[in-house]
Amino acid sequence: MGALTGLIVGTVGGIVIGALPGFSASMGVALLIPITYGMSPVAGLIMLTAVYTSAIYGGSITATLCHTPGTPASAATAIDGYKLTQQGRGMEAVGVCTVASMIGGVVGALALLFLSPPLGKFSLQFSALEYCMLAIFGVTIIASLAGESLYKGLFSGILGLFLGTVGLDAITGTPRFTFGSIQLEDGIQFVPALIGMFSISQVMIIADDVFKGKHAIVDEKSMTGRILPPWSEFKGLIPTIARSSVIGTIIGIIPTAGAGVSSWVCYSLGKKFSKHPDKFGNGSLEGVASSEAGNNAATGGALVPLITLALPGSAVAAILLGGMLMHGLVPGASMFTEKAPVTYTIIFGYLLSNVLMGLIGLAVAKYVARVSTIPMGVLGPLVVALSAIGTYAIRNNMFDVFVMLAFGLLGYLLRRTGFATAPLVLGMVLGEIVESNWRRALIMSRGNMFKYFLSRPISLALLVLIALSMFTPVLMNYVNKKSRVQEKSA
Amino acid sequence: MKKSSRIAGIVTALTVLFCSAAAAENGWPTKPITLVCGYSAGGSSDLGCRYLAAALEKQLGVPVVVENRPGSGSWVAWNRFLHNTPADGNTFALVNLSAVFGHYDDKTPRKETIDDFELLANQAIDYQVIAIRPDEKRFTDYKSLLEYAKSNELLTAASSTGITSGEASVARMLEKFHGAKVSVVPVGGAGDANTMFISGNIDFLIGNVGDVTLNPENYKVIVLFANERDEQLPDVPTEKELGLGDYVSFSARGYAYMKGVDPEIVAKMTQAVSAAIQDPECLENMRKMGVNVELYSGDAYKKLLNDQLEWRCRIWDVKR
Numbered sequence: 001m002g003a004l005t006g007l008i009v010g011t012v013g014g015i016v017i018g019a020l021p022g023f024s025a026s027m028g029v030a031l032l033i034p035i036t037y038g039m040s041p042v043a044g045l046i047m048l049t050a051v052y053t054s055a056i057y058g059g060s061i062t063a064t065l066c067h068t069p070g071t072p073a074s075a076a077t078a079i080d081g082y083k084l085t086q087q088g089r090g091m092e093a094v095g096v097c098t099v100a101s102m103i104g105g106v107v108g109a110l111a112l113l114f115l116s117p118p119l120g121k122f123s124l125q126f127s128a129l130e131y132c133m134l135a136i137f138g139v140t141i142i143a144s145l146a147g148e149s150l151y152k153g154l155f156s157g158i159l160g161l162f163l164g165t166v167g168l169d170a171i172t173g174t175p176r177f178t179f180g181s182i183q184l185e186d187g188i189q190f191v192p193a194l195i196g197m198f199s200i201s202q203v204m205i206i207a208d209d210v211f212k213g214k215h216a217i218v219d220e221k222s223m224t225g226r227i228l229p230p231w232s233e234f235k236g237l238i239p240t241i242a243r244s245s246v247i248g249t250i251i252g253i254i255p256t257a258g259a260g261v262s263s264w265v266c267y268s269l270g271k272k273f274s275k276h277p278d279k280f281g282n283g284s285l286e287g288v289a290s291s292e293a294g295n296n297a298a299t300g301g302a303l304v305p306l307i308t309l310a311l312p313g314s315a316v317a318a319i320l321l322g323g324m325l326m327h328g329l330v331p332g333a334s335m336f337t338e339k340a341p342v343t344y345t346i347i348f349g350y351l352l353s354n355v356l357m358g359l360i361g362l363a364v365a366k367y368v369a370r371v372s373t374i375p376m377g378v379l380g381p382l383v384v385a386l387s388a389i390g391t392y393a394i395r396n397n398m399f400d401v402f403v404m405l406a407f408g409l410l411g412y413l414l415r416r417t418g419f420a421t422a423p424l425v426l427g428m429v430l431g432e433i434v435e436s437n438w439r440r441a442l443i444m445s446r447g448n449m450f451k452y453f454l455s456r457p458i459s460l461a462l463l464v465l466i467a468l469s470m471f472t473p474v475l476m477n478y479v480n481k482k483s484r485v486q487e488k489s490a
Numbered sequence: 491m492k493k494s495s496r497i498a499g500i501v502t503a504l505t506v507l508f509c510s511a512a513a514a515e516n517g518w519p520t521k522p523i524t525l526v527c528g529y530s531a532g533g534s535s536d537l538g539c540r541y542l543a544a545a546l547e548k549q550l551g552v553p554v555v556v557e558n559r560p561g562s563g564s565w566v567a568w569n570r571f572l573h574n575t576p577a578d579g580n581t582f583a584l585v586n587l588s589a590v591f592g593h594y595d596d597k598t599p600r601k602e603t604i605d606d607f608e609l610l611a612n613q614a615i616d617y618q619v620i621a622i623r624p625d626e627k628r629f630t631d632y633k634s635l636l637e638y639a640k641s642n643e644l645l646t647a648a649s650s651t652g653i654t655s656g657e658a659s660v661a662r663m664l665e666k667f668h669g670a671k672v673s674v675v676p677v678g679g680a681g682d683a684n685t686m687f688i689s690g691n692i693d694f695l696i697g698n699v700g701d702v703t704l705n706p707e708n709y710k711v712i713v714l715f716a717n718e719r720d721e722q723l724p725d726v727p728t729e730k731e732l733g734l735g736d737y738v739s740f741s742a743r744g745y746a747y748m749k750g751v752d753p754e755i756v757a758k759m760t761q762a763v764s765a766a767i768q769d770p771e772c773l774e775n776m777r778k779m780g781v782n783v784e785l786y787s788g789d790a791y792k793k794l795l796n797d798q799l800e801w802r803c804r805i806w807d808v809k810r
Contacts, residue, residue, distance in 0.1 A: 026530075026532075030530065033532050124689035125689070171651075173676075175597070185561075185562040185563075186562055310704055311681055311684060311685045318532075318679075318681065322537055326537065326775070333707065395566075396557060396558060397561060397566065443675050444675060444691060446643065
């Protein structure tokens with residue numbers, strides 16, 4: 001009974017927390033930990049894991065409807081989701097987002113249920129060099145997010161990489177670009193910057209539209225009434241969702257990657273495998289499906305090393321570790337022997353929460369999609385207020401609100417001049433991971449990087465993947481040109 | 491000059507008298523007490539604060555609220571606490587070794603020293619240990635590890651660099667006192683160091699007792715850097731017992747006021763915090779998290795930190 005209450009409260013609470021800009025999954029989990037004090041371990045942990053996965057989903061609803069990702073993991077969804085909303089297909093976008101999240105979440109939960117011990121061992125194969133390679137692979141995505149101009153996209157990406165260097169050097173502890181400010185020692189906080197880039201800049205653009213006489217994102221009349229696309233179209237999304245679910249789970253398992261990186265990688269792979277890559281960035285259901293299945297699958301994956309090895313791979317997992325210890329559950333091998341009944345009940349509860357989240361999402365999609373018909377004069381101030389509150393609440397720090405505003409202005413200027421903001425965000429996230437892990441790998445290679453590389457097959461495989469991802473388009477162009485020339489001459 | 495300083499002395503004495511009288515009259519505490527925690531909600535530092543806050547409410551009879559202000563390893567919180575918070579006894583803060591040792595850090599030296607804090611009581615101490623993998627063949631105990639490391643460079647990890655880090659200090663000590671060749675991989679946190687150790691990416695682990703007792707099957711602990719053995723690791727000898735040195739190293743966290751709080755309030759609060767630390771429910775919750783509670787209050791607390799600071803300064807060749 002307590003478990004059921006935990007499940008429902010966790011899922012609904014998670015969706016709401018996730019949907020509010022600035023209120024991330026880690027905050028939701030941290031906020032609810034004190035409430036679980038009085039609950040049984042099973043009920044308490046089901047509630048916490050339910051909050052985790054549904055907050056990641058909830059964040060995508062607002063990302064889709066008003067370009068305000070509630071959590072960093074939903075930023076990739078904002079790109080295509082919002083375009084669809086503008087085209088009056090917001091309800092459908094939310095529907096696809098829901099189904100993809102649910103399937104992704106269920107796949108992640110199934111992996112957790114059946115494959116945890118072997119997958120836990122697999123996660124140990126990854127270390128600094130592999131994290132670095134994975135993040136470099138992520139950086140190569142920038143080109144596919146560039147938008148209208150490749151060079152402008154690359155500029156945004158490099159600006160992001162540069163902004164990611166602010167703060168204490170992760171290896172030596174020396175301050176860089178902090179100008180003596182203690183507030184900048186941790187670097188530019190990612191969540192405030194993201195909210196500025198996506199939400200605040202969006203409100204400024206909305207304000208422009210209001211001046212031009214447009215009063216809502218879409219008219220009620222021009223909205224389609226479907227929650228899901230017709231079966232013929234939905235069928236085409238199944239391979240995308242399946243691929244993203246599996247890849248998302250694997251990325252989630254790797255410590256330090258997490259749902260944020262997963263959504264971007266899955267989005268980019270979705271584009272690479274798509275039959276209509278040109279639609280990505282202009283309102284593609286496939287784009288929404290790929291990032292959404294990817295981020296929710298990653299939450300299940302992230303629980304694998306936590307439960308099997310007591311190794312938290314992300315901020316949320318670290319908070320969950322505290323929650324588990326508080327309830328007398330010590331993660332580790334014993335979770336699957338002595339404490340197996342408790343463990344499996346919790347994992348099963350997590351599985352159910354993913355399904356419940358999907359059902360709730362589909363039930364309310366029709367109503368939440370109306371957010372896009374709210375007059376802009378009302379929606380804009382609301383988003384700014386919630387963003388400011390959410391940003392402040394993360395660390396009780398006014399400086400973060402100023403960061404948010406500054407990035408809002410920067411985002412607005414970039415978007416108005418045709419620079420995509422997604423590469424900047426990606427550069428900021430990945431730059432730090434690439435740099436610090438490469439330098440760790442250099443120390444670990446004991447001065448012989450070549451030999452060290454050869455001893456790490458996963459890194460070599462990732463290196464090949466990076467090369468392919470960078471040079472395939474060039475080669476394809478070359479081959480296409482050549483065959484065209486041959487056709488002409490024939 | 492002499493006269494004026496005497497007058498100043500009298501004035502100060504009177505003010506102190508008057509203030510303390512006022513405090514006694516007003517019957518501090520009358521307002522809710524704020525506990526500033528420079529780490530994010532949900533982490534182990536935060537949970538420790540919350541358990542203490544609950545126990546302290548029983549002692550003081552007013553609400554005790556935990557306020558999280560994470561950033562720059564708690565320095566955002568400490569800065570504001572020391573320089574922008576009234577010293578009226580209604581706000582106190584979580585402090586750890588970074589607060590008192592940060593002044594001597596060579597990369598990001600802080601203005602503030604141990605003398606800027608009015609130390610109340612220490613809640614938790616976690617001693618440093620060295621662990622090797624249970625199947626390790628190259629060395630089997632502390633002595634053979636030191637021997638091996640004299641001619642072979644060994645890798646370990648530390649969650650931050652420099653004097654404030656207990657792990658990095660142990661690594662430096664191994665080099666300085668034992669001539670061992672040790673390279674430190676700086677990592678984001680203790681969790682990352684454990685991952686690297688279990689997966690075989692580093693040769694040995696410098697960790698805390700709390701890290702290695704969570705899943706003991708993964709660790710063979712070979713030495714403890716404390717004055718006496720630990721209850722949780724009864725078979726692990728201290729460095730002193732092994733006759734190889736007498737280094738003591740730990741992480742610790744406790745609570746402090748800023749300077750300038752009425753001495754009477756300080757005395758009352760020290761007593762209340764000490765009682766809260768020993769509250770049975772608070773102790774039980776800390777035990778569940780695997781935290782070792784050792785109460786030191788007032789001057790004993792100051793001595794504990796000063797002694798450790800002396801060790802660290804010696805290791806890093808820093809003049810106090």
